[in-house]
Amino acid sequence: MDPKKKAITAAVVGTALGVGGLVVVAMPASAGDAPKLPQVSAEELVQSVVAAKPAPFDGTVTVSNDLGLPKMATGAVPGASALGIDSAQVFSDGAGKTKVSLTKGQTQETLIHNGNTLWDYDSKTNSVTKTTIPADVATKHKPVEGQTADPATAAKELLAKVRESSNVAVDGTATVADRPAYELVLTPKPTERTLLREIRVAVDSQTRMPLRLSVLSNGTTAPALELAFSKIEFADQSADLFAFTPPKGAKVTEKQAKIDERDKALANEAKQDTKLVGDGWDTVVTGKVPADLMKSKQQAQGENGENKGADMQKMLSRFAKRVNGPWGSGYLFTTKVGGAVLTDDGRFAAGAVPEQVLYEALGAK
Structure with a gap:
């Protein structure tokens, strides 16, 4: 399948930033008509994105990449394995608990992070790993891959890194995952020597949560990678979603981080x-x-x-x-x-x- 057209459904999954921590994303299939929204300045929009607090939600993210990474290299580059996901679904309580179900071919992996416990179930081997995370270790390490770089998190990190060296503007509106959003565009200043042409962030007009992150490279019109919500619902999540009982017959390994x-x-x-x-x-x-x-x-x-x-x-x-x-x-x-x-x-x-x-x-x- 043409990598430019291959859509990978992920759910708030860590996306490979590739060599040197690079993120690029393109226009998703979930984009719709431009809705009419109150005008907002670029600075106001950036500030509201940075200040926005996490909200509970469940959603699906579409990912499509044309980075040119060979299969073997994708498996070896840290974080790049996320690009091989076929489908996934994520749930978040907005306060640190998450559940991510990843489908890779005929197998499924489920990761649940609830407090100081991380469950990892692999259907292929019918095995479960239960990891207890001591408080001192948790404070020194970021969450595991698959729980961090959703469009919202990735967009905030990129804004922080390139904001001062960019020209920032609001370029109209869009509909992403059936929600009205502002289009925030960052382009490198003339003095910047980079292969990237622009970063586009579709910001939810109500929650100020980034729904789509797009970065385009110089000399091309097709995206290198796409990371965008195709479906999202903001609502309180049941506590049962973040509880886990190993399936019957599963091999359970317990360890301490x-x-x-x-x-x-x-x-x-x-x-x-x-x-x-x-x-x-x-x-x-x-x-x-x-x-x-x-x-x-x-x-x-x-x-x-x-x-x-x-x-x-x-x-x-x-x-x-x-x-x-x-x-x-x-x-x-x-x-x-x-x-x-x-x-x-x-x-x-x-x-x-x-x-x-x-x-x-x-x-x-």
Whole structure:
């Protein structure tokens, strides 16, 4: 199926930001006629989006991507596996409890987060993992993938990152998921060196919750990715939705979330070596990949959903281009909305920018 036309139904699911944390979204099938709404300035609309409080809801999100990520790379890039979802449904109480049901081929995975407990049920293996999250761990970690980057969350994060380096305007109205919305448009200022042309956010006229997030790249009219509510209902959710009883015969594994000392050490090492070069739309993240990670095998999704060990060097040779310059030599990985360079000595640079900007960032002191 043509990736430009493949619609993936997800439900407030973490969406892959691709290399360097990039999000792009396009016009969804749920868009309708432009409704008549009271005029509002761009600044007022931005402020109201940022100030809006989460409300209880259940909804379905459509996702369609044309990033150009190969299947194996999609399975290996953190967060990118969300793009392989066929369908999903989400419920949120507006106060932190969520239920997300994901359909992948013939299998279904259900994740329920209720307080300090996370349930994960896999129908393929009829197995359940119950994770108890200590309060101190919960405060140090973000929610798991699949519970965060809905259009509302993703839009707020993007607004915070690029607002100061953008021209912001209200570009009419639209109907998204049968709800009237304002169209907020952010375009990079002329001084920004980026592959992105604009970010469009459809904001619910009543709740000020983003219903659709669209980012388009330069030189193309077709979207690289779509993330939008196709159906949403704002209403209190029953507490029973967030309770879980393992199915009969299911294998249940109980564990307690904890901060792994090895992972903590690797994270601290990476943090010390990471810095941002530039700002706004042409921000490039640079740093050094821990040596252990460079030598490890990443888990990639196979054709039938099975995990396959993917040697880092073999994966780079297959999906990236060999490049070199004054900064050294390594591999260049590109998508329609950005790219990343990984050098032979473990340095990296990633951003929504042309490759020359990545090379310059590698040479920055």
